[in-house]
Amino acid sequence: MAEALPTTVAAPEERPAAAGPRTFDVRDPATGALVGTYPNHTAAEVDAAVARARAASDWWQQLGFAERARRLDRWRGEIARGASELAALVRAEMGKPRADAQLEIAMAAEHLRWAARNAERVLGPRSVPAGLLTINHAATVEYLPYGVVGVIGPWNYPIFTPLGSLSFALAAGNTVVFKPSEFTPGVGLWLKQAFDRVVPERPVLQTITGLGATGAALCRAGVGKIGFTGSTATGRKVMAACAETLTPVLMECGGKDALVVAPDADVAAAADAAVWGGLSNAGQTCLGVERVYVHRDVYDEFVSRAVTLARSVQAGPGGAIGPITMPRQVEIIRAHIADALARGGRALLGGSDAIDGRYVQPTILIDVPEDSTAVTEETFGPTLTVTRVDSMDEAIDLVNASAYGLGASVFSRRHGPDIARRIRTGNVAINAFVAFATIPSLPLGGIRESGFGRVHGADGLREFTYPHAVTRQRFRSPLPLTTFTRGPRTDALVGRLIGLLHGRA
Numbered sequence: 001m002a003e004a005l006p007t008t009v010a011a012p013e014e015r016p017a018a019a020g021p022r023t024f025d026v027r028d029p030a031t032g033a034l035v036g037t038y039p040n041h042t043a044a045e046v047d048a049a050v051a052r053a054r055a056a057s058d059w060w061q062q063l064g065f066a067e068r069a070r071r072l073d074r075w076r077g078e079i080a081r082g083a084s085e086l087a088a089l090v091r092a093e094m095g096k097p098r099a100d101a102q103l104e105i106a107m108a109a110e111h112l113r114w115a116a117r118n119a120e121r122v123l124g125p126r127s128v129p130a131g132l133l134t135i136n137h138a139a140t141v142e143y144l145p146y147g148v149v150g151v152i153g154p155w156n157y158p159i160f161t162p163l164g165s166l167s168f169a170l171a172a173g174n175t176v177v178f179k180p181s182e183f184t185p186g187v188g189l190w191l192k193q194a195f196d197r198v199v200p201e202r203p204v205l206q207t208i209t210g211l212g213a214t215g216a217a218l219c220r221a222g223v224g225k226i227g228f229t230g231s232t233a234t235g236r237k238v239m240a241a242c243a244e245t246l247t248p249v250l251m252e253c254g255g256k257d258a259l260v261v262a263p264d265a266d267v268a269a270a271a272d273a274a275v276w277g278g279l280s281n282a283g284q285t286c287l288g289v290e291r292v293y294v295h296r297d298v299y300d301e302f303v304s305r306a307v308t309l310a311r312s313v314q315a316g317p318g319g320a321i322g323p324i325t326m327p328r329q330v331e332i333i334r335a336h337i338a339d340a341l342a343r344g345g346r347a348l349l350g351g352s353d354a355i356d357g358r359y360v361q362p363t364i365l366i367d368v369p370e371d372s373t374a375v376t377e378e379t380f381g382p383t384l385t386v387t388r389v390d391s392m393d394e395a396i397d398l399v400n401a402s403a404y405g406l407g408a409s410v411f412s413r414r415h416g417p418d419i420a421r422r423i424r425t426g427n428v429a430i431n432a433f434v435a436f437a438t439i440p441s442l443p444l445g446g447i448r449e450s451g452f453g454r455v456h457g458a459d460g461l462r463e464f465t466y467p468h469a470v471t472r473q474r475f476r477s478p479l480p481l482t483t484f485t486r487g488p489r490t491d492a493l494v495g496r497l498i499g500l501l502h503g504r505a
Helices: 043-063 064-081 083-094 100-124 160-171 183-200 211-218 234-243 267-284 296-311 327-342 392-400 416-422 458-460 490-500
Strands: 023-027 034-040 126-128 137-145 148-152 175-179 205-207 225-229 247-251 255-259 289-297 346-349 363-366 385-391 405-412 427-431 467-473
Touching: 023 289, 023 405, 034 183, 043 148, 043 175, 043 211, 064 083, 064 100, 064 160, 064 183, 083 183, 083 255, 100 137, 100 458, 148 160, 148 211, 160 175, 160 183, 160 225, 160 458, 175 183, 175 211, 175 490, 183 205, 183 405, 205 427, 205 458, 211 234, 225 234, 255 346, 255 392, 267 346, 267 385, 267 405, 289 296, 289 392, 296 346, 296 363, 327 363, 327 385, 327 458, 346 405, 385 392, 405 416, 427 490, 458 467
Parallel strands: 148 175, 148 225, 175 205, 225 247, 255 289, 255 405, 289 385, 363 385, 405 427
Antiparallel strands: 023 034, 126 137, 137 467, 346 363
């Protein structure tokens, strides 16, 4: 779930030098109080962490799936027992209400359990058919770890999102060097310290902290793969840095997700999902609802219900939603609202006066042109644009017009699957919001500017491995093909076999 601004990795032309501040501060976005001071790790320190991880990788891989699963289960226990402390740290560093942070921990624990218990089934060796021409061979495939994986995490879901990479990479047999966002480094260190208590023998999971240059250094440090979550703009910089060494990347980038309301929808449920999906975490969710397309038959009812629900949600100390974590994002939210209103849009709730310091009150906008920045760009704030459509065909066309392709929600009693199948995103939830992200066995990821690759599920485990194919000749072939001693009779027989096996296709 993405960051909104390119703050995690330095531009590829910027060499991560040792010069610069040795530490950086993290401040509570609600109060400005100092939460902690952390090292700004240099390229040399990042290289040293990767070297330690590489030295530990054989030991971790040779523990085997069962022992790794036992260690990961114990790590899950450490996280669960420390959930209250961890949730308080999330609230202090990025402003999320503690209850929402605990929900994030609960979802992360489910995915950690799934990865530990399914890694062997998904990745272990299995036999595959060899085919008629190579019947004398046995063929197997298994998925082997890269060795060391680098993970660059976001601040908006600093537990759930990085654990989608950390737990799956570790379960697959990799060691990991984790660079959390500079807004939530304490959460990353907490997770690493909890892991050290169950795997004290080797530096299997390490956390490095720092600003953009630290992330760039990790991209260039020779890891087997980078798992990145953040904004699309930052993702481009990560890819450019990784391209220098042909390091493969997993890209979980931004979104501009839509919710579609059909004429046969449960309108009350759709409004509730839109308000939660758009406003929770102060809208700082790449899978969050930012656009809503509602059939004209139920438009008025939907708008009335959504405004009523959203009016009860307050941003502020002790409120249902917290502050905007990144100071610069406030100006982006302000600009998107201003553009929508200047282009003929109307605010039924909130609007130009919704912003007070780092807090943004819920804002619902209607009649916003589709080329407004409030519709085309990721806002990452507690705002919704609601658009009336004449048909589901029109709604689908508008959803698919976005440059992003992360997720979507569809509300329809009878036609949900048909509508969902036509939406070009990596994930769709029918009659619910974001259910696909909470189910551990499902892959999660986007297309187009929302990135590529997948976390979660079997695809998420394979993402941190490479397929290793092995053949073993069991007996000499009665039809030797790959030899210069092959004679004319063999060639003629091959010609006849081509016709018999494939000529009628």
